[in-house]
Amino acid sequence: MTSDPILLETDGATATLTINRPETLNALDTATISAMNTALDRVEADPEIRVLIFTGAGRAFIAGGDIADLNSRRGLPHYEQFAEDIHKLFRRIETFDKPTIGAVNGFALGGGTELLLALDIRILSDKARLGLPEITLGLFPGAGGTQRIIRQLPLCRAKEIMYTGDMLTPDEAVSVGLANRVVPHDDLMQSTRETAAKIAHKSPLVLKLLKRTLVDGGDMPLSAALRHEQAMIGLVLDSADAHEGCTAFLEKRDANFTGR
Structure with a gap:
């Protein structure tokens, strides 16, 4: 693995963006957000790329934000810096003109689930775990999660997920509507690429x-x-x-x- 926080690979009409900070379980920080925007610029500018897959390196998709970094912040600087950047990034992904698919290989907690809420299609490994555990830190989801989840799930289920901070198994995530389907871990990327290829053949x-x-x-x-x-x-x-x-x-x- 390289030291780059984001890896972007292309295979025909499909590009795969890998969050590449396995030592931090792919926690999102300012440098990673900037690198994701750069990767999106490349995908956006390439007419040969028709579908974009998001996944993570190692045993996590995205395990959330960088807690030490969050603990060092205060309200207004956070609002004007990190929060502004991640909100713009996730809205850009949500409105991206090319279809997006999440290949969730492991933990997708906090910002990981918030990113999934901005993706078009979500395919889970049977080793994946989803959730919004911010309440256990004395916080709540702040990267668009509170607003996207109440628009995608029944309100009572969305509130339970946020109020308890509990992790969801893959089957639970599918049952409440957070994801499309679960596949065996070793089949995750193949299954995701097959879905991407099917979409890429459309106009x-x-x-x-x-x-x-x-x-x-x-x-x-x-x-x-x-x-x-x-x-x-x-x-x-x-x-x-x-x-x-x-x-x-x-x-x-x-x-x-x-x-x-």
């Missing part, structure tokens, strides 16, 4: 517009969201990919989506 333009429709619509009342969907599908029907997909269906062949 990157339509995926981008679909994701924008979902993200934007989630912040709107239903009446406005339906109007937004109506407008966005109109944009899709102006694309070559939409007509390529329909033509391929009628001609009983595989579609060749180019992103136009």
Whole structure:
């Protein structure tokens, strides 16, 4: 392993971003956040990359923030520095135009679960553990977790997770809706890459517009969201990919989506 806090590897249309601080269980700090933004810049600028996988080195996905660093902070400096940076990063990931998948290889606690809440698809190793244990430190989730989890889970389940700080097993995480599925640990990356490849064969333009429709619509009342969907599908029907997909269906062949 190198000393870089982030590793970015590409394999065809899929890129894999690995948080690479195994000695700290991949705890997030300012340098790691900066490196993640740099990696996102690279993925964003490369039209050949259609799907982005997030995973962690060693036995953790992300075990949270750097507790010693948090303990050294006070409110206003924290608000203006680390909290500002991590909120911007997670919102950038949440609204990223390319689909994102979490391959959760181990502990995803605190900031790890908060990152998962910003990802499109979440695949768990059977060794994974999820949770928001900040309450046990006299804190609460502060990287978007309080707001994303109450929008994705039933409110009573979200409150129980945050109030108790208990860890969830993979099966529990799937049952409450925090993740898509559990796979054997040794199959995690293969299973995740298979899902990424399936998505990568779809139109990157339509995926981008679909994701924008979902993200934007989630912040709107239903009446406005339906109007937004109506407008966005109109944009899709102006694309070559939409007509390529329909033509391929009628001609009983595989579609060749180019992103136009």
